[in-house]
Amino acid sequence: MNQSSPPGPTLARWLTGARIGRLPVRSAEHPPPALSFEFMPPKTDAMEVQLWHCIDRLAPLAPRFVSVTYGAGGTTQARTHATVSRIVTDTRLTPAAHLTCVGAPRGEIDEIAHRYWEAGVRHIVALRGDVPGGGAYVPHPDGYAYASDLVAGLARLHPFEISVAAYPDIHPTASNPLADLDNLKRKLDAGATRAITNYFFESDTYLRFLDLCLAAGITAPIVPGILPVTNFAQAKRFSELSGVVLPAWLAHMFEGIDEDPELRRMIAAIVAAEQVRLLQANGIDEFHIYTLNRPELTCALAHILGVRPQQAA
Numbered sequence: 461m462n463q464s465s466p467p468g469p470t471l472a473r474w475l476t477g478a479r480i481g482r483l484p485v486r487s488a489e490h491p492p493p494a495l496s497f498e499f500m501p502p503k504t505d506a507m508e509v510q511l512w513h514c515i516d517r518l519a520p521l522a523p524r525f526v527s528v529t530y531g532a533g534g535t536t537q538a539r540t541h542a543t544v545s546r547i548v549t550d551t552r553l554t555p556a557a558h559l560t561c562v563g564a565p566r567g568e569i570d571e572i573a574h575r576y577w578e579a580g581v582r583h584i585v586a587l588r589g590d591v592p593g594g595g596a597y598v599p600h601p602d603g604y605a606y607a608s609d610l611v612a613g614l615a616r617l618h619p620f621e622i623s624v625a626a627y628p629d630i631h632p633t634a635s636n637p638l639a640d641l642d643n644l645k646r647k648l649d650a651g652a653t654r655a656i657t658n659y660f661f662e663s664d665t666y667l668r669f670l671d672l673c674l675a676a677g678i679t680a681p682i683v684p685g686i687l688p689v690t691n692f693a694q695a696k697r698f699s700e701l702s703g704v705v706l707p708a709w710l711a712h713m714f715e716g717i718d719e720d721p722e723l724r725r726m727i728a729a730i731v732a733a734e735q736v737r738l739l740q741a742n743g744i745d746e747f748h749i750y751t752l753n754r755p756e757l758t759c760a761l762a763h764i765l766g767v768r769p770q771q772a773a
């Protein structure tokens with residue numbers, strides 16, 4: 461995918477390349493974007509079945525990688541490891557294991573990373589994580605204090621591909637937007653090659669964030685994280701915790717349809733489709749989709765973006 465993209469640092473190309481005026485029809489000039497998908501490790505047997513149904517359904521879309529989240533404080537350590545390992549052994553997908561450093565000594569984190577390397581995992585999404593149950597963050601006395609320290613530690617251990625988190629709406633505990641941008645740059649300078657953003661709803665905010673990144677000397681792709689929202693009440697709760705701005709127009713879209721899941725799914729698809737199309741028209745050609753282990757909306761978005769199932773080789 462994307463082999464005909466012009467060379468050069470992604471971010472500069474995204475911001476200065478030709479805008480696409482109409483819906484691009486797939487062509488050598490407009491190859492389909494590169495996608496990645498995020499999954500959560502399952503908690504029960506039924507959720508495991510749901511996850512693997514989702515993976516089987518999305519695999520033919522040939523994502524660049526699929527990532528599996530990690531409960532901060534290691535709460536999903538075994539389940540994340542089992543899911544990532546099964547992706548290595550049972551599929552042709554490239555997995556990325558999320559790893560957080562909150563609440564753990566360096567030795568423990570290094571050991572987990574080393575086991576991933578041994579299992580054939582070459583990509584880590586390196587995160588600080590949050591204190592389980594809430595509360596102010598205090599670094600572990602023998603731990604990696606921030607994600608930038610974790611990136612440096614991982615890079616010393618093995619030549620992992622490393623992705624990190626970015627926040628178009630600014631991380632909720634950042635002292636100010638510039639400090640948060642400096643932190644992102646530190647993570648990339650420490651060895652990460654891509655940032656994946658937290659979800660956002662105002663595409664203008666994301667595009668302005670790219671401008672700020674480029675001005676700060678960042679050239680790595682800042683891949684938009686897309687969350688198709690079907691459950692507005694839940695999205696509102698998450699957004700308050702993670703500092704994501706919830707626009708009034710989105711609340712208006714979901715007004716009065718709590719009891720109508722079918723309509724909510726249709727609205728979710730329309731809102732997310734409009735978002736990815738607007739970003740695609742602005743030159744963005746990589747997307748990370750938060751699947752919540754459900755394939756339908758992700759399939760719809762991929763299809764709209766021009767991605768079609770690939771034949772197994």
Ligand SMILES: Cc1cc2nc3c(=O)[nH]c(=O)nc-3n(C[C@H](O)[C@H](O)[C@H](O)COP(=O)(O)OP(=O)(O)OC[C@H]3O[C@@H](n4cnc5c(N)ncnc54)[C@H](O)[C@@H]3O)c2cc1C
Pocket residue numbers: 528529530531532558559560585586587588589590605606607608624625626631632633634635639640643647656657658659685
């Ligand atoms: C794509 C993506 C995937 C995620 N996956 C997971 C997951 O699997 N599991 C999970 O538990 N959470 C996950 N999260 C959430 C993430 O763990 C939280 O947002 C967490 O609060 C911050 O993690 P970080 O890696 O961005 O931290 P950092 O980059 O370390 O930043 C955290 C905060 O500290 C500030 N900061 C950084 N360095 C310093 C310093 N030296 N001095 C003072 N302040 C500093 C930053 O500005 C920021 O406000 C994910 C988030 C995203 C966007």
